[in-house]
Structure formats: structure tokens, C-alpha cells
Amino acid sequence: MALLLLAPLLLLVAAPPAGAVGTLCLPTKTQACIAGTVRSEAGVVPNVKLTVTDPSGTSQEVVTGDDGRWNVQVTKEGAYKITLQEDTLPDNVAVSGANEVTVQAKFDATAPVLIPVRTSAYVSSTSKFDELLQSSASGLRLGLLLALASIGLSLIYGTTGLSNFAHAEQVTLGGILGYFIVNVHGINLWLGGLLVIALCGFTGWFQDRIMWQPLRRRGLGLTQLMIVTIGLSLAMQYTFQYTVGARTVRVVQDNPTVRTLGPITLTNQSFVAMGISIVVIAAVGFALLRTRIGRATRAVSDNPALAAASGIDVDRVIRLVWTVAMALAGLSGLLYALVTNGIKWDSGLQILLLLFAAVTLGGLGTAFGALVGSLIIGLVVELSPVLGMPGDFKYATALLILILLLLVRPQGLLGRPERIG
């Protein structure tokens, strides 16, 4: 009796390794699976050919079954390229993005492959709205991450007058430290994250202690300080490249799982990251509004001389601002590395652009301006491809907005006109 029940199972297990239609691939300790479903918005698409190329270049073909599914079982781990043969698609179906995808196959796991297709009857208006929602969600996510970093940048500007060109590298630092602590040393993500934040905060404290405060005391001009940040940025970038190489590294090795909320599909990590950002930003906002030290910070940011005259220890406030700003930047970098699934030595290049656009848009020197500016910039960057801007230029949109804004309202949305010279 048991054997009879087991028989179908045995059939399955004994199934030939690759190309068979309708069989399920079971990953084991010595075998990995790659699987996918070819589906358009109208339904599954059977009889589509895909080519799977292994790291050494050998390819095999696989055909989707009646349920649109396909899978291959492979005996080697590594990067596999999956190409959809577009001429095997029915006439009214076409690939809606790239027709090939590269995945990492690992033993004892199934690597999912998604090559989106759609029919020509695809009604763009509906999908446009969905696209908009999806992009808005990504934009919100980007905006929140930018906000974490830009609040610090804006406060540093407000309290010391310094435009910190090394800020983007501090963000990258968070990601790189995350890679070392969580990925390389295998520490738990949450614990590692706290460690990253602490370390980054320490770099902020350290910087102010041995460099910025002594230089301020010496009376070094703001231009000189700005050039010092440029030199620091260069040194940090190449230190990253020195330690990690020129490749993209990840904090968490596994492929992320996606979660769908209505039309919005984001990775789990994105949702968590957004949640953490909101909580942290709210905490910072609360601190600035309600605590004594927060009010002192806003006072110094507004008018350092007056603040000092009213008994506030300006140096202490500035030290705190540097520490917190760098801790926030580190957190931002860690989350950024998690949601974009990778960080590089020069990730700072793109980020700096956006940070400055956000801070200037909101108003140099105000923390709330930085928040508002970041959200707007995040949305603009993610929505512009949907609204017609070619994908390569989405960062250019942010800059365009910055330039237009400076023509019309240089103090930003929430800034004060006296600050602009």
C-alpha cells in the first residue's frame, strides 16, 4: 500500500534531470534548480523555448509546459543566463523588458526567473496606473532612504555652514561595513545593523573631535573646509575600492523574497527598510522638536552666534550633530545596500547628486526641508521613467529640477532667503 502511494513520488524523483515538461525540480545538496513561469497578463504562455547557459558556456534548451512553467536541474553552482527565444512566443505576445536574465544557482535552492511578457492587447492605461503606483512606491522608498542621509547633511550645513562633499561616502560606508559585518563575518543582520550604525556614528564623533573642531578653532575658511571634504571623499572612495575591489558586494547573500500589496511589488527588505526609516525619521523629528538638545540644535542651526550667547554649548551640539548625522548616513547606506541588493565603492557618486538636490530643494539648513526635499526627489527620480524620461536620464531629472528651482526660489521650499547670499 505504501509503495503504491510512493510510486508516483518515485517517478518524480527518478525523472530525467532537464527539459522534461511538467516535472517538478527538487533541489538537493548536490543539485540546484532554476525555474520560472512565462505568463502574460492574459494567462500562461505554453510552448515557449528558453535557453539556459551555464557559467562555462554550455547551453541547454527547455520548453514551457501547458501551465507555462519550466525548470532545469543543474549540478553546478554559479551564474546562469536564461534567454527567452522571442520567436517561439505566440504572435500577439512579446517580451516587455529584457529577454534575458542572469541568476545565481545554489545547491539546495531554487532560483526563480522572471521574464515578463505581455500581449499586444495590453491596455496601457491600466498598466500605466499600476506602473505609476509601483514607481511611487519605489520613489517613496528611495525618498525615505535619502531622507535619512540628507537630514544629517542639512543639519551639518545649518550648524557649521559646511557643505560636506564626503557625505555620500559616509552612506556607502554603511553599506560596506554591512557587507563586512553581516556577509563576511556572518553576524546576524539586526545585530550587525546596530553595530554598523554605532561604528558610523563613531566615525562622525571622531571626525569632529580630531578634525572639524580643531579646524574651526583655527579659523579655517568654509571654502578650505569644503575642499578638505573633497579630499576626504576621494580618500574614502579609494579605500573602499582598496578593501573590497571594484565589484558590487551584497550585505545579504540570499535572493530577496518579494511581497505584493495590490499593484505594488517590492522585496520584503524594502518594506522593512521603509518601516525602519519612518520610525527613525519620526524619532529624529521628535527629538528636534521636543527635547532640549533638539531645540538647541535647531537654535544653533538657525543662528550660531545667538545660540552661543544664550548659553548653549555650541561645540557640544555640533559634536552631537556630526555623530548622529553619520549614524543616520550609515543606516541609510545599510538599508540602501539591502534594497538595491548591492553596494559598490562608487555608489556614492549617484547618491551625492540626489542628496544635494534634496537638501537644496528643501532648503539648506533645515531638517524638515531635507525630509520634504528627499521625498520629492525620490518620487521624481522613480516616476520620471514612467512619465517618459528615458531610464538612463532619471538622475538628470533631479538635477534639472534643482537648476530650475535655483532660478526661481533659491532658498528652497522651507529655507530662509537670508541664507542664500
Added chain:
Amino acid sequence: MDTIQAILNSMLREAISPQTAAVAIAAIGLNVHFGFTGLLNIGQSGFMLLGAYGFAISIGHGLPLVVGVLLGFAAALVFALVLGAPTLKLRGDYLAIVTISAAEIIRYVGRSALLTDFTGAAQGLQGVSYRTPFTNLSFFGDGDTTLSPFNIYDIAGGAVWVRLVGWLLLAACVTGIVLVAKAGKGRPTKARRASRDADGLVTATPATERRADLGADARQVAVVSPPVRRTVIGVLVAVSVFLLFFLMPTSYQDTGVSGWWVRVIAWLLVAVCLLVVYLLVRSPWGRLLRGIREDEDAIRSLGKNVFAIKMQALIIGGLFGALGGMLYVLPASVQPDSMGRSLTFFCYTALLLGGAATIFGPALGAVIFYAARIMIKGVANAYIPDSIMNGQQTEQFSFIVVGVALMLIVIFRPQGILGNKRELRFNV
């Protein structure tokens, strides 16, 4: 001994390379922006890339050389206008932010897949597509030349004593240059150190001390008269250059892709640019720039159109940058990724090292910068085992040193090598 010789050889080669000349010209442009006018342009690489694209794309499409150069200039001009219009009326920070962002955007646009037909996207444009009209101009012929033809190997086969004597002579020449240059600057006399106010009372506050220094240095008591000084320095420089090539003979093709032709033209252009800057700076227009750097409001109150002058300075510096960009890509290829933010930072390091707001500073700084970087790389490669620092890492290490050097220069010696300390306490 051989490793040292090899490192020195590579330093000399790097010092005269056309890329060094290109960065020297770009730094000259940056000097007009930042050194003389106080404009914080952190997007010089954007000007360079635009000049390079304008040049390469026009020639690639068959336009003559001169048109290519003019189009490169035109691109830089438009860029300057677009960046300057919104920001020159605001604080310096805003120009910095906009220029650094705009330079990145130029890079993105250049490497975008959409413009592959024009710009070659991320791969860029191959040198062959635009180099020919330039190499065709060469009248150097097709051989190889070694500089100098009379070198150490001609005396006792390059024995160690010949080298030692040669290096000592070189050291003597350089010391001579430094001493003669210093002799031209006066020393403050004791009587002027204290400052007296209108009542004749000597006040010794720090402000007066600083003012006394300023007063003293402005009067340059020349021990040796300027024309004699300049001739002596000129002769010593010529002898030093000869000695350098004598001790380290370098050989290149006469024309070729990256031979003597492009080098000679490049350094000739550097000399031309230095001359142009000299003419500009010693004129009343140059005086206006320095006044604007000092205090815009004061200049405005004297009836000058500060915005227009700042824009002119931005454009002029940008044109130099474009020329630098064209030279940079001539012996190589137009690669947007190699002309990004780091290149701007190199220009700044070269400028600040040599001395901002001086005429020769940017050129000197560029030469020293590139030679020093090669030296660091060479020494690290030769003496640090691969297990600690492999080949790629020495390259990156040299850049880390550049970043740290920039910080140290700005903090401890903002006037660089040739600069005037009193003039260079810069503030936004």
C-alpha cells in the same frame, strides 16, 4: 639601483605625458575660476568631457580639425552659461553643488545607451575615429627619437659615478632656482613689524600683528633686479631639463598615437595658455576678478557688473577646461567613466599643490602631482610584497594618498608651492 632608475624613468615619462599637459591646462582654467575669482567649480571634468565629446564627435563625423576644436569650445561655453545663470547670484556653495551634479549628468548622458551612435555609450569613442586629422598635421616624420641623443650612456657607458655626478648637478640647479626665487622676496624689516595707529601709539593686538605682516610683505625689496633674476632662473630651468633627459633618456615615436608630436603640441599649448592667463590677470579685468574674490559688494558699489564678470570668468575657465579635455583624449580614447569626479579632484590637487592664484602654479602642480603619484605607485609596487598589496591595490593606494594629500595641503599650506600666503586665506 635599477628599480630606482626604473621608477625615476617612469616618473619622467609621466611628467611629460600629454595627459599631464591636459590636466595642467584644465587646472589653469580652474585657477581662473577658483584661484583668481573665488568661484567654486567642482565640475571641471564636465567641461573637459564636453570639450572632448565636441571635438571627437565632430571629427568623427568628418568635420575639419578647426571646426572640431571650435565645437568643443562651444559646448563648454553653453555649459558655463547654463550653470552660471542660476547660481552666480547666490552663495558659492550653490555653484559647487550645481557644478558637481552637472558634471555627473554629462557623464551619465555620455554613457547612456541611447546616445550610442554619437558618444559610443559606456565604451566611449575610439581614438582612431578622431585622431587622424591631428596626426596628419605632424611634420615630425615617422621615426623614433630619443631625448636626449647625448645621454649618460655616452659617457663611460652609464656608470654609476656618471649618474651620481649628474644627479648632484641636477640637485644643485634646483637648489639654485629655489634660492634665486626666494632672493626676490623681501624680508620684513624690524621697524615695520609693529603697527601704529593715527595717534602714533603702538598697539599689539593680533589684528595689528597680522596687518603688520601684510604691510611688510607687500613691499618686495628685490636683492637682485627682476630681469637678471628671471634670466638666471630661466637658464637654470633649461639646464635642469637637459640634465633630466640626459640622465633618463626617453624614447618615443616621432608621431604615432602618443609620440613626440602630441607631446610637443600639448606642452606648447600649456605655454600658450599660461601666456593668455598672464595677459588676462595683469590687466584691469584681472584686477576685477581679484576684487570680486575679495568682496563682491564693494565691487558692486563701485559700479561694476559683478554677475557679468563672474560669468565671463566661468566661461574662460571652462574654455581652458574644454581644451584640456581635448588634449586628454587625443592620445587615448573618450571614456566617460575616466573623466568623472576623480578627474576634477586631481585638477584641484594639482592647482592647490602648485599654488592657486599664481601663473605657473597649475602647470607645476600637475607635473609634480602625476610624477609623485607614479612614484608612490612604483615604490609600493617594488617594495611592498604582493601579498599585502597587489598591483591593483597600489593603484588605489596612490589615489588614497592623493585624497589625503589634498586635505593636508588645504589645511597646512593652502598657498601651495608658489603661492602667496597673505593672499590666500580664502573664504566663501
Added chain:
Amino acid sequence: MSESTVARSDLADPTARRALMSGVDATPGSAKPDPILVVDNIVRAFGGMTAVDVSHLEVQRGIITALIGPNGAGKTTFFNLITGFDRPTSAKNGAHWSFDGATLDKTSASSVAKAGMVRTFQLTKALSRMTVMDNMMLGAQGQAGENLLKCVFKPLWSGQERAIEEKAKDLLQRFKLLEKKDDYAGSLSGGQRKLLEMARALMSDPKMIMLDEPMAGVNPALTQSLLGHIQSLRDDGTTVLFVEHDMHVVRHISDWVAVMAEGRLVAEGPADTVMSDTAVIDAYLGAHHDTDLGDDALLSDEAMVEMQQEVKAEEAEREEEA
């Protein structure tokens, strides 16, 4: 202004000036016989607070006019407004400048200076890291060498440059700064920097010179010298308008005084009479009228007793009202 800076103007004679101004109404915003500057409806508001609200002011050509008032009256703000260093809130609705008969369309700082109205600053803006001579040369207007296209060709501007240098040397000689011509401006004392700024302002042969608190931070010896220079400016035909706190100075050299308080013009008139104007007194103190505030000699014992009695009388009045 047709009077050259070399010939003495008609108004160098004090009697001529008194005669000229005697016919003028001593009310705020009164008309002048030959105004060089007429401003209308200059309003500057910061948030909810109005710093300046001057409906009409005329400045007579060729004399020295003082603009006085208590701290916070808006004098410096008004000064900044009419010299183009600040923009009136009323810029688009009704603010109007007329200089030397012609309406000023552009009122940016540099246009105002080019039109012939030059100013100095309360905190001197001598270009410290440039030499005194360079400072002076920058003051001259219309320099061919400042044009970008011409500046590279020295012959195009060297003649003019020499002429400007001669003029600068003359002015420096007049202000006793000639030996310092090659020193950095930053090495001059505070008073010398004020003289430099004044000399520099004269390089462009302005029709009107506006001095923002010229005596601020200047020791008594130098004050006399500055006063002398200001008077000689007037004697050469330049109109002078200055903001000042020091009442000695005001009484000593000004031919006409305008008083501001709380952003408005409250009084105008000759120096000796304007101080007894009730509006002015109220603006400054609220008590202690016919006392010359600058005259310490008047603090005699009798005066002190009188003042004590006045104070008692006023307090009694207040108690009655309360």
C-alpha cells in the same frame, strides 16, 4: 552735474547755502529748489514688521544733508534701499527713484553707482588682500581694460591706465595716503581704511556721495580730518548725504538734516532748529528737550537741578493720569 570737481561750486560759500535753504519748508518730505535725488514710496517690510516707510524725500544738490535718528529707526536700511543693496517691498508698486532729473530704471547697486551715486559702508569694505593702489584703480569707471575682449591687448588700455593711476595718486595725496600706495589695504588702520574708501569712491567723480556712518569707530583727531574732507567734497560741487549718530558732527557740517524714527521721516530742517522740533525730541527721548545732547559743557549744576525738577513734574503728571 556740470560743476567740475576742480572748480569750487557756488555753494562753497556758507551764506549762499543758508540763503538757498532758508526758503525750504522744514517739514518731512518737503520740496527742494534743485533736488538731485527724489525718492517716492520706499517701503521695506520684514515679515510682519515694517522697517522703512518713506513716502517722499528730496535731497538738495550741492549741500551736505545728514540723515539722523535713534537706533532702529531704519536709517541704514533706507540707505541700503536707495543705494541698491536691498530691494524695497514696494519695488513693483509705486517705489520711484529719480536721480539728477532722470528716472532710475535699474536700481541694482552697480547701476546706482554707475548713475553717479556712490556709497561707503559702515564696516569699511577695503579690499584687504589687495594693495591700496589696486583699491583705488578699481574705483574708476568706464575702464577699457575691464572689457574681456580688450584686456589682453595692453596698448588698448595702457594710456587710460596711466591716467587713472595719476588721478589715484592725486586723490591719495589729498587724503594723505600716498606713501602707503603699495601696501596691502589690510595693513592700514581703521581710520586710514575709511579714508581709503572715501578716496576710492571719489575715483569715479560721483555726483552724489553717500556715507554710512563715516565717523563710526574713528578717534577724535581723525574725525576733524574726515570732516574737512567731507566739506571740501561739498565745496567741489559733490552732493553729500550721510547717516550719522554723532550730533556734534551733524551740527558742525550739515546744511540740512532729515530725521527718521520707526521707519518714517519725522522731521526735516536746518541742523540747529530741527533738534527743537517736538517730533524729533519725542523720537529720541520723550524728555530733555532744549538740551544740546552733544554738548557736555551744558551739564552744569543748574542744568542738573532743572532736569531733576522736570523729571519730578512729569512723574507727577503720569501719576495723575494713571
